[in-house]
Amino acid sequence: MSFSVLGTGRCLPERVVTNEELSALVDTTDAWIRQRVGVTQRRVCVTETATDLAYGAAESALEMSGVRPEELDLILCATITPEDLSPSMACAVQARLGARCPAMDLSAACSGFLYALETAAAFFARGTVEKVLVIGAERLSRVVDWADRSTCIIFGDGAGAMVLGRGEGYLASRLNAWGGDAALKIPAFAGASPFYEGPALAPYIRMNGQETFKFAVGALASDIEAVIAAAGLEKEDVDWVIPHQANLRILDAAARKTGIPFEKFARNIERCGNTSAASVPILADELNRDGRLKYGDLVVLAGFGGGLTSGACLIRWGA
Amino acid sequence: MVFEKIAKLLAGHFNIDESAVTPETTFESLGIDSLDTVELVMQLEEELGMELELDRKLETVGELTRFIESKLTEK
Numbered sequence: 001m002s003f004s005v006l007g008t009g010r011c012l013p014e015r016v017v018t019n020e021e022l023s024a025l026v027d028t029t030d031a032w033i034r035q036r037v038g039v040t041q042r043r044v045c046v047t048e049t050a051t052d053l054a055y056g057a058a059e060s061a062l063e064m065s066g067v068r069p070e071e072l073d074l075i076l077c078a079t080i081t082p083e084d085l086s087p088s089m090a091c092a093v094q095a096r097l098g099a100r101c102p103a104m105d106l107s108a109a110c111s112g113f114l115y116a117l118e119t120a121a122a123f124f125a126r127g128t129v130e131k132v133l134v135i136g137a138e139r140l141s142r143v144v145d146w147a148d149r150s151t152c153i154i155f156g157d158g159a160g161a162m163v164l165g166r167g168e169g170y171l172a173s174r175l176n177a178w179g180g181d182a183a184l185k186i187p188a189f190a191g192a193s194p195f196y197e198g199p200a201l202a203p204y205i206r207m208n209g210q211e212t213f214k215f216a217v218g219a220l221a222s223d224i225e226a227v228i229a230a231a232g233l234e235k236e237d238v239d240w241v242i243p244h245q246a247n248l249r250i251l252d253a254a255a256r257k258t259g260i261p262f263e264k265f266a267r268n269i270e271r272c273g274n275t276s277a278a279s280v281p282i283l284a285d286e287l288n289r290d291g292r293l294k295y296g297d298l299v300v301l302a303g304f305g306g307g308l309t310s311g312a313c314l315i316r317w318g319a
Numbered sequence: 320m321v322f323e324k325i326a327k328l329l330a331g332h333f334n335i336d337e338s339a340v341t342p343e344t345t346f347e348s349l350g351i352d353s354l355d356t357v358e359l360v361m362q363l364e365e366e367l368g369m370e371l372e373l374d375r376k377l378e379t380v381g382e383l384t385r386f387i388e389s390k391l392t393e394k
Contacts, residue, residue, distance in 0.1 A: 036354070209354075210353060213354050213357050218361065
């Protein structure tokens, strides 16, 4: 007994930032960004907070599911950019929704939503929940170094959510971690303790592009194959792969590596950029609402990123 | 042997005429950037069954060939 997805939702900030705009900020070009990363534009918060986005996505998912906030038994929020360390983003959303259940954040970077789904599955297996709200929400623009042309072109802001109920849809899953900060690191706010003697690092994204690319392609391909095999299925049975939108080239390479046609890899990175934990649920909502996801479809969700972490699952949509 | 393997991978993956590839051919001229070369090296790792720590910039097919050959003799 696992869960069924009852509703999906997403919420993006209003402000669109184009590649042209960024080429006025740092030494880059639209052509280079599109070729190298696959991004044409991204959404960036001007007045919205990450909590606003999380709440917006949650409301949208709850509306689709027909579940009332009071019915929720758990709120999980996957994020690396909560507005506050405390209260958690999940608690802030709980208050806004008028829900009364336990709430906590989960930090697994771009694998966050996959880690959160597995965590929800564990709660369902425990038998203590009937309805769970899972959110992936980020305001990455807050931790981007806008003077670093190698990273500021990639990331965007946004949130996605799913409402889960008891069901049989979650067929297989896999989570991984290879702890280390060489490829990807975002230091926390250093503070000003008069006693601490360690280094004070600036709280912005540092990423080794090529190392991350290599890790990502390997992890994504491996996880996709693993969850398909764990469910006793073949790659031809898969209708959609909804992968974390880190870089279009990663999806391209993973399609080649797995032999799953590139057309089955859903993407919106052109319009949204890399929104870390939010990217998978945002894309899932897009496919769900525009009718590309159908009842009975076999869908692989996959994330990979900082930690280093990766995670994937196979869901039978509507089951 | 290594050169032939690389030329074959380039032909298969990036739709390039195998016979047009020489050791002097630059990756840039083939429309291949550094992310493509990372993917190429990953494929070679799989075929050769070994880790290849890519620690330098490789501009030509010949440079990649010599890099791999040196790793093979190290083994």
